[in-house]
Structure formats: structure tokens, C-alpha cells
Amino acid sequence: MIAVTGATGQLGRLVIEALLKTVPASQIVAAARTPEKAADLAARGVQVRRADYNEPATLDAAFAGVKKLLLVSSSEIGKRGTQHRAAIDAARRAGVELIAYTSVLHADTSPLGLAGEHRETEAALRDSGVPFVVLRNGWYTENYTGSLAPALEHGAILGNSRDGRISSAARADYAEAAALVITRGPQAGQIYELAGDTAYTLTDLAAEVARQSGKAVVYRDLSEADYKAALIGVGLPEPVAALISDSGTGTVKGALFDDSHQLSAILGRPTTPLATVVAAALAR
Template identity: 60%
Template sequence: MTVAVTGATGQLGRLTIARLKTLLPAGEIVALARNPEKAADLGVEARAFDYDRPETLATALQGVDRLLLISSSEVGKRAAQHRAVIEAAKAAGVGQIVYTSLLHADRSPLSLAEEHVATEAMLAASGIPHAILRNGWYAENHTGAIPAALAHGALIGAAGEGRISAAARADYAKAAASVLADGGHAGQTYELAGDDGWTLAELAAELSAQSGKAIPYRNLSQQDYAAALTGAGLPEGLAGAIASWDTGAAQGALFDDSRTLSRLIGRPTATLAEVVRAAL
């Protein structure tokens, strides 16, 4: 059996392959990456896999039994890129696809949802057995703001009192590796999120407790948060998108209490205290 992982040199891809190597022989794992040279340290076979060169993808997928399709990082291009991968997988005879989607994609108000829903529909139409991992927010999406919060004395956002059921990226990677290695999840859609949701105010309080520095949470309007992110150097479009995702969180878009993720990985997901400690 051969399993392959797209986006293998990305943060989720690297963690997933590391986990797969504890479940399967390294010789059964293939890392698919735009620049396979960057995958040399993964200890598995690496193949060139460029979403924007669809004519090459089926060749790269030859002999692959199960494929983890990690959603592209290029928002706005994802649907076309994912279609190319799915068509190539069908041409290559891939037996199963596991896809990383978005939490509650079918009803999410987040702008990210549209391309995930489109990809899920493509998978359904393809006839390829598949499983959908609807990943919630990565805790690192917010702990990445810790250096700036410590430097400026406040954590800012626009999520209000919205509870965010974030989990560590490593938790999602463990779930993806388990489903891919097991192969028995075709037809399943899993809503994956952290066990215990938290607000950005609670994140700020935990950061304050662990750092010994008073870091309040300052809730801004979506417009003001976008402006602050632009002022910090983010491109205007990206800043606006991030601010809108916070507004979605305020509406409950990033909350889920099913604990499906912890059941898949066989242990509780990382706590808020643990992810803050890791970030610090």
C-alpha cells in the first residue's frame, strides 16, 4: 500500500508525515510537494507535485492507493487546483482521497467556506471513495499573535465573546494520519475541533498568567481590526479577510463541542494553557 500527502512541506503536511511514519513503513509514504528538494528531510519518497501544472499530476500519483489532499493555501485558486488533483487522482486510479475541509463548511459564514464546499461537491461527483476532515481553527492562528501582543501590551481582534474551538495543528495532523493509514472512513464527514472553546479574552488572560505581563484583550470593529492589521504590514485583502473571520467567530462559526477530534486521536486535544505554553 502507498499513501501520499499533498502540501507535504507545509506545516500540516510535515506533522502528518511525521505521524504517518509511526503508523506505516516509511517506504509506503510519498511526500508530494511543489519543490521536492524541500522534502528531503522527511525521510520518505518525494515527488514533484505542482497544482498549477495539472498535466503532470496524474504521473506523480501513479501507484498511490490513498491520498491526503491538504487544501491549497492559495485562497481564490483552491477550487481549480483541487479539481486538477481530483481529476488526476481519478486518472491514476487512486483508491481513496481524504480531504481537509473547513469546520461546518456547508453552513459556515466564513469566506473560506465557498471553495471547500465546491471541493466537497467535486469529490462527491468524482466517484472516488473519500473522507472529509472539516478542520476547525488552528490554535496557532491566534498564538501567532503572541509576540505582537507582548510587544504592544495588548491582544487585539474582532471576535467579541465568540468561542473558538481551536486545536493544535499537531492534533489535526494526528487525525489526518490516522484516517489515511486506516483507510476505513470512506463516506464519512468529520467535524473536527478542540475539546474546549475559548474566547480571545480568555487567551489574553492565559497569556498574562504565563508571561507575568498584563495583556488585556481589546475588541475592535471589523473595520478597525482590518486597519490595524494593514498598519502592521499585512496586504489589505488579507487583513480584511482575517478581520472578517474574527467577525465570523463572534457569530459562532468556529465553535463545535462534538469532541470528534479527540475521539479520532484517542486523547484530549491540547488545552489553551498547553498551546500558550508551546507558543511562549
């Protein structure tokens, strides 16, 4: 039995879809804070169980009988260390034989502020005694293409990444890789640095958006403080704006670049090109 946490989230759902291609639905557990959001998965035979990182008792019930667990990192910045430890402890109590965790690219050396909680979680895994594999995911291309409307309206993509190179891949690429890793043979102890095959800058991204849309779009580089202020100005909470602008600074330091091609090696195919993800975003 394989369980996936955050099953109603963007990544979790894609992982379950990938698993359903090779694993019987009855052997998949969709662990979700709000099971009602996974009613469609239940209708397909997937076991849907309530799992709230903040309520350890729900985790014990959700992981009962589970042999392999994909621990999808929580989205609650600042709470993730505690939440992930609760999940790891519950997995140990349930007798889970392998935990796969979605960390961040080069978590051990990353300058990104968000890497701290991932390092904390990786340490908790090492201390748990439960066999584990770490999927250090790079940036999702959708982090940029998910909000192209303002760029098209104003003719500019804003950021503070200068000419930092970004080895992103489509979210579905990471999901497929997670499904493959957790269903393959011995994986305990493996740490995968997962990223897209081809790196680009935000100037390159703007050029691709302009090419496909037929509209004038450029990249406008700001200071970290100014970009943070711009993000707050469009309604993002201060902690989120701080995280995103910090990531831009980290990009300049190489935090989002990797050329090991481990992701495409797992997939057995090239990662999804930037142009493909941009095209899908523009078609919506």
C-alpha cells in the same frame, strides 16, 4: 501507498511525521511543489515527488501508484477551487481509491468567507466518483499563538471576535487525526467535524498569555473594518487581512465553535489544551 500533498507545509509535514510512526517510509509519498524542501524526508526513505496544483501533469506523476491521498487544502485563497479540482481529477486518473480532504469546520453552513472554496471542493469530490472522506478542521490554536510577540510588546491582543467561542486545537492534533483516519479501515463517505475539546474567547486567550508571561495583556475588540485596517497596517496583504477580519465576524456567529468532540474521539485522547500551546509559543 499513501500520498500527502502540501508535504513541506506546516500541516503536511506533521501528517507525514505521524504516518511514519506506523507506515513504512517507502509507502509514503511526500507531494510538494518544491521537492528540495523535503530533502530531509527523502533521506528517511519517504518518496518525494513534485506536485504543483497549477501544473496537472506533475499531479499525474505524483499520484502514480497511490491508493490513498490526503489532499491538504491549498493556501492560495481564490485559486483553491481550481487547484483542488485539478488534484481530484488527477487522483481519479491515477486510480486513487480514497481521497481525504482537509476542509473547514461545518463547511456546509459556515458563514466564513473562506468556506466557499471548501464547499466547492466538497462538491467536486462528490462529483468525482472517487471514494472520499472529509476532515472539516476547526481553527488551529497556532493561528493565535504564532504571533504573540506584538501582544506582549503592546499589552494587547487585537481582534473583532467579541465574546465568540473558539474550539481550536493544536495543528499537531489535526495532523495526527488525518494520519489515523487515512490508515484505518473503511472511511468512504465519512464527514468529520474536528475541533478542540474546550472552547475559549480571545479574552480568555489574553488572560492565559498574561498569566504565563507575567505581563499585562488584554483583549482589545475592534470593528471588522478597524481590525482589517490594523492588519494592513502591520503589513498583511489586503485579501489576507479581509479574510482574517471576516473570520473574526464569523466567530461571533459561532463559526469556530463545536462541542461534538469528534477530534478527541479519533485521537483516543483529549485535544491539546490552550495553555500548552501558549506555553510552547512563549518558550520559543
